[in-house]
Amino acid sequence: EVQLLESGGGLVQPGGSLRLSCAASGFTFSSYAMSWVRQAPGKGLEWVSVISNSGGSTYYADSVKGRFTISRDNSKNTLYLQMNSLRAEDAAVYYCAKAPYSSSWASFFDYWGQGTLVTVSS
């Protein structure tokens, strides 16, 4: 059974940093691209970033480019999102999502985690 378990969310001040993790199990993690998608409270979904199966290719939404970094450790079956210079508008539930392909090209997601909440407030 595919499982994606996010962690690392919490309360952070504006301008602060946070690193999210997504532990994957139930599939060959190193074979698939992975994404982060976020949902602000009461709002819709916003795609954040994608990384190819090898980690060699990444893409970002303009809203986070230059501030967020996606990475993965295939030896640990874990996806990461390093978030720097956080803003109030970054507050959201962050989901990791699995693509059905290895490439980092735009894709749908066949499995999602349950999310981790990031709150940005002073």
Added chain:
Amino acid sequence: DIQMTQSPSSLSASVGDRVTITCRASQDISNYLAWFQQKPGKAPKSLIYAASSLQSGVPSKFSGSGSGTDFTLTISSLQPEDFATYYCQQYNSFPITFGQGTRLEIK
């Protein structure tokens, strides 16, 4: 960016009903359209990809159609577990974008 517009935003229906949700893209996305279901506090669940292909394990009561800019999700014979929020998503190009969601409520 490609804008995805769903209609209606909310929908009331009864158990046993058949409902249709529409998703319109602001430009041609071929069939690069997915649908998924979200329940409060739960992980989103993939239903359909490539506009009309059913995700493994998803019951055939869910069906999708369309291409280009106009798409539909149809759910037949509604059951209590089907009442949730449904989203469309385009993956024709970056940035990946989502519809605003359709909340399906019990009448």
